Amino acid sequence: MKHVDFWFEFGSTYSYLSAMRLDAVAGAHGVATTWKPFLLGPIFKSFGWETSPFEIYKQKGAYMWRDMERRAAKYGLPFQRLDKASGQIFPQNGVAAARLALAGLKSTWGKDFCRAVYHAEFAEGRDISGQELLFALARAAGADQNEIDAAFSDETKAALRAQTERAISLGLFGAPSFVAGDELFWGDDRLEDAVIFAKEMDPAAP
């Protein structure tokens, strides 16, 4: 079946839009999706950035929050700005969420868990770095304790590092990104283009 890889980072605002939209859009076009959590931190560090570019370049940050409000409204998705002055956190640390996502995506509850994490973060403004919230979301999505434990095994930690290395080798520099065949698409605004590219791809292509 034709398919597109969805590369996302839990700290990324625009990845929230794509996580909520992708499977509906892809399904409507008969395209399967593979979800690939990774970490932007190592990539940003290679650019000399110690935090999100939306923090470093204040104008880009101010624009992003307003743009996110408009895009979320357009898609009918709840959204709130993360307001550091009121104790909310941005960018958030998505490492634990990404480890759980990797475990969940090997099982049945991965996508529901990812969407629940994004909802907690960007619809409810919660801190998604803590295990209490994450474990509750994982259990609600269908995880059992063995799977939750497996998310924090050395094997899963290594798998997340390997997935981030793979992202770098593919030339990824931001999230969300989509890969269909040899084509890279960056940004929630390219979601439809990526799905349609996958749909129209020559079946003999990679």
Add this chain to the structure above:
Amino acid sequence: MKHVDFWFEFGSTYSYLSAMRLDAVAGAHGVATTWKPFLLGPIFKSFGWETSPFEIYKQKGAYMWRDMERRAAKYGLPFQRLDKASGQIFPQNGVAAARLALAGLKSTWGKDFCRAVYHAEFAEGRDISGQELLFALARAAGADQNEIDAAFSDETKAALRAQTERAISLGLFGAPSFVAGDELFWGDDRLEDAVIFAKEMDPAAP
């Protein structure tokens, strides 16, 4: 009449797409456009960038050229990558073109001149910094010699500096950008959103 301001820089690849598309899209929605050339250089310098981010962050640059190929194809616009290995120039110096554009936009030939410059740069791969090419394009668009001379007056130079200062005060950080009322939209992918926002704006709004 409802209208949108179009802020563009002649060195910007995505501004080429918007310059070629904007007036058709806006016209179809009954929205007028005001074209505002400005310089990204001073803004990029304030970010600590001495050249285009597509040069500084190589992965972003590689992606941009491929994305531009796809977007240009989607819109039926001719496009070629500027290949420095073959002596082509990127990013290009658009200062002289912006001065002529300011002069032309006060007259009748501004938009045709802007589109001709972008075509020379991104469809033909030519260097748009030189006066010989620019004067020929201005004349072909309808400029007379007095108008061309006026483009290099102290008054026009000051006007371009003032326009760039205005861009900074509006929070612009890239090109193309669109402003409708108090809303800023960044990127060719937001062109339609900006036009539709302008169309649906309360007539009593700013």
